[in-house]
Amino acid sequence: xxxxxxxxxxxxxxxxxxxxxxxxxxxxxxxxxxxxxxxxxxxxxxxxxxxxxxxxxxxxxxxxxxxxxxxxxxxxxxxxxxxxxxxxxxxxxxxxxxxxxxxxxxxxxxxxxxxxxxxxxxxxxxxxxxxxxxxxxxxxxxxxxxxxxxxxxxxxxxxxxxxxxxxxxxxxxxxxxxxxxxxxxxxxxxxxxxxxxxxxxxxxxxxxxxxxxxxxxxxxxxxxxxxxxxxxxxxxxxxxxxxxxxxxxxxxxxxxxxxxxxxxxxxxxxxxxxxxxxxxxxxxxxxxxxxxxxxxxxxxxxxxxxxxxxxxxxxxxxxxxxxxxxxxxx
Amino acid sequence: xxxxxxxxxxxxxxxxxxxxxxxxxxxxxxxxxxxxxxxxxxxxxxxxxxxxxxxxxxxxxxxxxxxxxxxxxxxxxxxxxxxxxxxxxxxxxxxxxxxxxxxxxxxxxxxxxxxxxxxxxxxxxxxxxxxxxxxxxxxxxxxxxxxxxxxxxxxxxxxxxxxxxxxxxxxxxxxxxxxxxxxxxxxxxxxxxxxxxxxxxxxxxxxxxxxxxxxxxxxxxxxxxxxxxxxxxxxxxxxxxxxxxxxxxxxxxxxxxxxxxxxxxxxxxxxxxxxxxxxxxxxxxxxxxxxxxxxxxxxxxxxxxxxxxxxxxxxxxxxxxxxxxxxxxx
DNA sequence: TCCTTTTATGAAATCAGTTTCATACTCATT
DNA sequence: AATGAGTATGAAACTGATTTCATAAAAGGA
Numbered sequence: 131x132x133x134x135x136x137x138x139x140x141x142x143x144x145x146x147x148x149x150x151x152x153x154x155x156x157x158x159x160x161x162x163x164x165x166x167x168x169x170x171x172x173x174x175x176x177x178x179x180x181x182x183x184x185x186x187x188x189x190x191x192x193x194x195x196x197x198x199x200x201x202x203x204x205x206x207x208x209x210x211x212x213x214x215x216x217x218x219x220x221x222x223x224x225x226x227x228x229x230x231x232x233x234x235x236x237x238x239x240x241x242x243x244x245x246x247x248x249x250x251x252x253x254x255x256x257x258x259x260x261x262x263x264x265x266x267x268x269x270x271x272x273x274x275x276x277x278x279x280x281x282x283x284x285x286x287x288x289x290x291x292x293x294x295x296x297x298x299x300x301x302x303x304x305x306x307x308x309x310x311x312x313x314x315x316x317x318x319x320x321x322x323x324x325x326x327x328x329x330x331x332x333x334x335x336x337x338x339x340x341x342x343x344x345x346x347x348x349x350x351x352x353x354x355x356x357x358x359x360x361x362x363x364x365x366x367x368x369x370x371x372x373x374x375x376x377x378x379x380x381x382x383x384x385x386x387x388x389x390x391x392x393x394x395x396x397x398x399x400x401x402x403x404x405x406x407x408x409x410x411x412x413x414x415x416x417x418x419x420x421x422x423x424x425x426x427x428x429x430x431x432x433x434x435x436x437x438x439x440x441x442x443x444x445x446x447x448x449x450x451x452x453x454x455x456x457x458x459x460x
Numbered sequence: 461x462x463x464x465x466x467x468x469x470x471x472x473x474x475x476x477x478x479x480x481x482x483x484x485x486x487x488x489x490x491x492x493x494x495x496x497x498x499x500x501x502x503x504x505x506x507x508x509x510x511x512x513x514x515x516x517x518x519x520x521x522x523x524x525x526x527x528x529x530x531x532x533x534x535x536x537x538x539x540x541x542x543x544x545x546x547x548x549x550x551x552x553x554x555x556x557x558x559x560x561x562x563x564x565x566x567x568x569x570x571x572x573x574x575x576x577x578x579x580x581x582x583x584x585x586x587x588x589x590x591x592x593x594x595x596x597x598x599x600x601x602x603x604x605x606x607x608x609x610x611x612x613x614x615x616x617x618x619x620x621x622x623x624x625x626x627x628x629x630x631x632x633x634x635x636x637x638x639x640x641x642x643x644x645x646x647x648x649x650x651x652x653x654x655x656x657x658x659x660x661x662x663x664x665x666x667x668x669x670x671x672x673x674x675x676x677x678x679x680x681x682x683x684x685x686x687x688x689x690x691x692x693x694x695x696x697x698x699x700x701x702x703x704x705x706x707x708x709x710x711x712x713x714x715x716x717x718x719x720x721x722x723x724x725x726x727x728x729x730x731x732x733x734x735x736x737x738x739x740x741x742x743x744x745x746x747x748x749x750x751x752x753x754x755x756x757x758x759x760x761x762x763x764x765x766x767x768x769x770x771x772x773x774x775x776x777x778x779x780x781x782x783x784x785x786x787x788x789x790x
Numbered sequence: 791t792c793c794t795t796t797t798a799t800g801a802a803a804t805c806a807g808t809t810t811c812a813t814a815c816t817c818a819t820t
Numbered sequence: 821a822a823t824g825a826g827t828a829t830g831a832a833a834c835t836g837a838t839t840t841c842a843t844a845a846a847a848g849g850a
Contacts, residue, residue: 131572131573131597133805133806133807134806134807134808135806135807143829143830144829144830144831145806145807145808145830145831146808146809146829146830146831146832147828147829147830149807149808149809150808150828150829152807152808153808156827156828157826157827157828157829158827158828158829159827159828159829162828162829176569176572176573177573177806177807178514178573178574178805178806178807179510179570179573179575179807180509180510180511180513180514180573180574180575180805180806180807181510181514181805181806181807181808181835182806182807182808183510183807183835184508184510184511184514184805184806184807184808184834184835184836184837185806185807185808185809185834185835185836189510198539199529199535199538199539199542199554200532200535200536200539202530202532202535205529205530205532205535206530208529209528209529209530209556212529212556213558216563222554223553223554224529224552224553224554226539226542228543233546239506240509242461242506243461243506243507243508243509243510244508244510245509245510267461352737352740352741381741385740385741385743388743407682407738408737408738408741410682410715411682411711411715411738411741411742412741412742412743413715413718413742413743463835463836463837464836464837464838465836465837473799473800474799474800474801475800475801475836475837475838476799476800476801476802476838476839477798477799477800479837479838479839480798480799480838482837482838483838486797486798487796487797487798487799488797488798488799489797489798489799492798492799507836507837508835508836508837509837510835510836510837511805511835511836511837511838512836512837512838513805513837514804514805514806514807514835514836514837514838515804515805515836515837515838515839516804516805516838516839
């Protein structure tokens, strides 16, 4: 495997000169530059990233932490991040935290060791106090998930408005008994909190009070959605509509509801969140809140690259719009 | 950020001794080992992977090349690979080739530079002649996609049998006019070729000859599936069943067929391939050929680790069984 | 007791690059 | 002609680890 010394030997120049050619330094005669380039091409030389990293600090690699890559929301987000990064000559390393604190911390450590130049976190498992110290080693950007902290850059969506729009849409369709189904718990900040707030606000505005039984937390999968329907069927006071924080749960609800002879949207209206591909696959097709995943990925990479290039630590917050897509389930 | 020299200074020992503790070398007094461990813990020292790598150590990283991470088949495969690798203390880097030859080559180069200890390829873009030379730099394993080459390890499925089973299932249901829809072209080897062979074999056995118009190639997405239905509707001689090489295309077929008033499976039977989550979401639910994705990922990691540890290059081939899941679309 | 083997440690070389420092040459300006 | 700025290049130091080589003490065997 050829090294920079081989190139130097072949061209009769020093390693320094070869290195300068590689890194596009000024003050190299074009004649020698040609010579080096040609030799590099000839012997198939490719600089060793470990060596560059060790000395030169930048690895041209950014890390992305996702909870689960099989979740289409995240795989689409990662895809958009990867595309944009590649355009800018950055490599992406994808880390799956599986909602595990230890794994998340392990990945953040790679920032410390300059394995990655920066990190995009699309989920947060540890307390902010635990994560914050890592920011001294390199830029960290929160994408999608976020915390109430002004010291960190964020690219996020107007979740509150999204939930508000969705809930109000159901109200406008004549519903009063609206269930609410979320992936998270009831923390005092972050994505899910904002959604809760949006839902509450819409309900309050129309003087509606939901039955506490209609609030479902920590529902993530299609299976979870099916279970929600079973629970609802056993209630005396049943909701006529459900706002779900995830398209997958919404899909599960639709499938199980049909199985039990319920007509959608007449007997039960369902609205999802994300606009995943499956929203157009379920029958009836799912009304949902579309998150601009691609824009979010692109913006995150743009911002992170800016952060990596700026000497002093900059903090910026970007909020992207969100949109209701009406289909057949409401 | 602390280095090994810091640990050496604090403990009053040499870098060599500290390094030996880190790497569990013999001949270290337990008293000094304790001292080093304690100091490392105290200052939050974590060895710099670039430096280790440079010196010719393994990086404990394996690379996985996928064409598209948004394709659920690959995201599930990557997920299983990642889980198994993490268990074995390996990190996974995911590369998206986007079906681009250049990108694939770029990733293979990382093997050359010891960025990764081994590579799992789940798709192949370049000719085998182009890829083969990279195998001298480290183990390469073909997972899912493969070539007719005995010099490389493979973990693959019995695609031929899968296609045969699917086609025969349709024949047993009374169909004679069976269309065939594949993602690939008609190459003379590999995954898609085996499937074609399986389809042909089943048709031949029952003395059936498909109309050449019923063969659709290079169909990947839900949209592609919808288009297939449109094409079929404009034919005089229409097939009564379709074997699709992908659940997504099959889903598109079902959606568009229903849109046009066709009853499934009565007017058109559809069978997919993969058993992706959407197979249970479409209505009617999709009959499909289940690929044991998790087993495939686990087996691939197991085998690759074996290859990385064995001094002489070993070549092994694993073939996993495949299974028909009958649902409502046939 | 002497010699060999085992145990334990450190100095220095090494990995493949980048960067600093030193140097020399070419012009332009005073 | 002397000075200074700009251009072009190489030698050597440096990045943070691992490994080889050298050495010394302790243990075991004759």
